[in-house]
Amino acid sequence: MATVDLKDVKKVYAGGVEAVKGVSIAIPDKALCVLVGPSGCGKSTLLRMIAGLEAISSGTCSIDGRKVNEIGPTERDIAMVFQNYALYPHMKVYDNMAYGLRNRGTPKDEIDRRVKEVAETLELSHLLDRRPRELSGGQRQRVAMGRAIVRSPKVFLFDEPLSNLDAKLRGQMRVEIKNLQRSLGVTSVYVTHDQLEAMTLADMLVVMNAGLVEQIGAPLDVYEKPASTFVASFIGAPPMNLLPLIGDGTSFADGSATGLATPAKAVTIGFRPEDADVAANGEVPAGSVTLPATVQAVEPVGAESFLHCAAAGGSIVVRVAGRATAQPGDNLRVVATAESLHWFDQAGKRI
Amino acid sequence: MADRKAPASGHDKLMIGQSATGIYIAHAVLILGILVVAFPIYYTFVASTHTLQTILRPPLPLLPGGKFFANYTEALFGGVGRIGGVGVGTLLFNTTVMALGIAIGKIAISILSAYAIVFFRFPLRMTFFWLIFITLMLPVEVRILPTYKVMVDFGLIDTYAGLILPLIASATATLLFRQFFMTIPGELVEAARVDGAGPWRFFFDILLPLSRTNIAALFVILFIYGWTQYLWPLLVTNRNDMNTIVIALKKMVSFADADTQWHLVMVTAMFAIVPPILVVVLMQRWFVRGLVESEK
Numbered sequence: 001m002a003t004v005d006l007k008d009v010k011k012v013y014a015g016g017v018e019a020v021k022g023v024s025i026a027i028p029d030k031a032l033c034v035l036v037g038p039s040g041c042g043k044s045t046l047l048r049m050i051a052g053l054e055a056i057s058s059g060t061c062s063i064d065g066r067k068v069n070e071i072g073p074t075e076r077d078i079a080m081v082f083q084n085y086a087l088y089p090h091m092k093v094y095d096n097m098a099y100g101l102r103n104r105g106t107p108k109d110e111i112d113r114r115v116k117e118v119a120e121t122l123e124l125s126h127l128l129d130r131r132p133r134e135l136s137g138g139q140r141q142r143v144a145m146g147r148a149i150v151r152s153p154k155v156f157l158f159d160e161p162l163s164n165l166d167a168k169l170r171g172q173m174r175v176e177i178k179n180l181q182r183s184l185g186v187t188s189v190y191v192t193h194d195q196l197e198a199m200t201l202a203d204m205l206v207v208m209n210a211g212l213v214e215q216i217g218a219p220l221d222v223y224e225k226p227a228s229t230f231v232a233s234f235i236g237a238p239p240m241n242l243l244p245l246i247g248d249g250t251s252f253a254d255g256s257a258t259g260l261a262t263p264a265k266a267v268t269i270g271f272r273p274e275d276a277d278v279a280a281n282g283e284v285p286a287g288s289v290t291l292p293a294t295v296q297a298v299e300p301v302g303a304e305s306f307l308h309c310a311a312a313g314g315s316i317v318v319r320v321a322g323r324a325t326a327q328p329g330d331n332l333r334v335v336a337t338a339e340s341l342h343w344f345d346q347a348g349k350r351i
Numbered sequence: 352m353a354d355r356k357a358p359a360s361g362h363d364k365l366m367i368g369q370s371a372t373g374i375y376i377a378h379a380v381l382i383l384g385i386l387v388v389a390f391p392i393y394y395t396f397v398a399s400t401h402t403l404q405t406i407l408r409p410p411l412p413l414l415p416g417g418k419f420f421a422n423y424t425e426a427l428f429g430g431v432g433r434i435g436g437v438g439v440g441t442l443l444f445n446t447t448v449m450a451l452g453i454a455i456g457k458i459a460i461s462i463l464s465a466y467a468i469v470f471f472r473f474p475l476r477m478t479f480f481w482l483i484f485i486t487l488m489l490p491v492e493v494r495i496l497p498t499y500k501v502m503v504d505f506g507l508i509d510t511y512a513g514l515i516l517p518l519i520a521s522a523t524a525t526l527l528f529r530q531f532f533m534t535i536p537g538e539l540v541e542a543a544r545v546d547g548a549g550p551w552r553f554f555f556d557i558l559l560p561l562s563r564t565n566i567a568a569l570f571v572i573l574f575i576y577g578w579t580q581y582l583w584p585l586l587v588t589n590r591n592d593m594n595t596i597v598i599a600l601k602k603m604v605s606f607a608d609a610d611t612q613w614h615l616v617m618v619t620a621m622f623a624i625v626p627p628i629l630v631v632v633l634m635q636r637w638f639v640r641g642l643v644e645s646e647k
Contacts, residue, residue: 053541074547086538090560099556100546147546 002064002154009059019045021211034190036198037208079148080157085140087132094128118150156188229348241316242270253313268344273319275340287338295330399617406613426618442596452515453577465528487522509593567637596623
């Protein structure tokens with residue numbers, strides 16, 4: 001039961017480098033908040049400031065309404081899962097999980113009960129006597145989670161916990177983390193650079209870039225209404241097609257007219273690969289954008305295929321269901337309907 | 352491959368390109384090496400089991416004589432006349448105290464200073480590091496006179512503290528621990544902090560257990576270093592009952608007035624050799640692991 005409140009949090013390193021340039025996020029109780037962004041965007045620094053592992057240069061961080069700027073990580077009542085798990089190599093799984101409780105002076109039988117209970121939930125019961133080096137990557141990951149859960153802290157902090165696992169295990173663990181977080185109802189902050197992980201896990205998605213928050217919202221809201229070209233190109237795979245406009249937004253970069261009612265100040269038009277379609281020469285709904293395109297590459301994924309095309313002086317990706325019949329070199333007509341179009345101004349902001 | 356020579360019988364784990372002749376030569380060299388190293392020790396043992404008369408009348412037999420118990424009992428409990436009636440037992444005790452004191456003291460001091468230098472940020476941290484580093488260039492012999500003066504002023508002549516203290520700081524061991532501590536991932540330190548471990552808890556619960564192979568390897572090296580100290584114990588001890596075994600051995604041989612009691616010298620030499628050998632043999636496994644393996 002805890003909220004996490006960041007107010008204008010900044011991190012300036014000794015050399016004058018500003019890693020986080022004023023971030024305000026209010027995370028409600030029991031929510032899973034995912035910080036996502038490219039490497040170097042300050043998301044990990046922000047997490048470490050919440051943990052108390054990095055000092056906050058200015059602004060405030062409150063957990064459960066209490067300002068924690070000056071409080072060490074131990075007293076903040078948080079638990080953290082690290083990227084490389086950071087298990088104590090010389091301790092058995094049991095002791096790894098019990099260590100934090102012992103340091104807090106929890107009675108022995110209470111520790112035993114809680115460790116066994118958590119081990120049961122995470123299916124670690126048969127591994128309690130092993131040492132970390134005798135475990136597989138996935139098992140280590142579970143132990144790291146168990147170490148966090150067993151303390152029943154106010155807040156969980158995850159620092160790219162799945163990035164060392166193979167793709168299949170990552171998908172599996174993603175679901176498990178989500179379910180666990182739901183059932184435990186502990187407020188969590190999760191850092192990742194993987195937009196798929198971010199989309200599937202988050203109750204609240206925070207997209208960061210260059211030390212600033214680009215957008216905060218529910219994952220699907222962020223997906224459907226990206227606040228900037230950065231968010232548009234970061235969330236979604238493959239990313240949104242963005243085409244520059246010239247001449248007050250009346251024509252594409254290659255000079256061809258858009259034939260659209262472009263909003264004022266729009267300099268970029270965007271549409272998602274999955275919203276575009278390859279149309280025959282027939283009629284298209286009013287307001288749609290129609291682009292003559294040349295196929296450059298075809299990526300069959302199985303259930304769908306991606307056509308990489310050159311169009312309107314740029315390059316775009318179009319998703320088609322099933323197997324693509326198009327071949328590289330084919331000329332097509334790509335259509336995206338009016339409601340699927342996104343417009344961005346000079347500063348990259350959504351219109 | 353069909354034309355490859357079949358391995359010599361019984362040696363199915365030959366290294367690539369190794370022939371049976373090569374193996375014989377390798378073994379011959381190894382056996383020769385063992386003989387060269389072990390024979391003097393064996394001969395010392397043989398001499399320690401004969402009477403003085405037998406030793407003084409060459410040639411010395413190659414097989415042990417019948418005076419084992421007599422000689423060893425005399426040396427241990429009778430008090431060896433040459434060094435003021437002090438028994439080898441006392442010498443062994445003195446040397447053990449000194450060697451253990453030096454080894455344990457060096458490890459304790461260097462692990463703590465390395466801990467401070469690696470894991471804490473304090474003013475002049477690098478200055479202190481370099482100060483420690485520079486002492487590597489000052490061997491005991493260079494600073495032996497001022498050190499002696501200090502010991503005299505403190506009244507530490509003929510005490511265990513006087514034997515141990517001046518040799519207890521070690522830049523080498525500090526550097527060794529520093530290098531090891533720097534390989535410990537930052538995440539582990541942070542995990543411990545989140546888990547509520549303060550500096551002492553972290554040191555005792557995590558750092559010390561992780562360093563145990565390094566400590567063991569260092570202990571072996573430092574114990575032998577302490578055991579074989581000669582110059583400093585010679586200076587700082589005057590009383591016969593504070594002598595270390597190495598000093599006593601030298602005193603026994605150079606006594607000019609009478610015949611050297613070679614049989615007792617040999618017994619004392621055996622006693623001087625055995626403890627370091629025991630330490631190496633008993634800690635061999637740890638010693639090798641500490642030198643070659645870094646904990647994953």
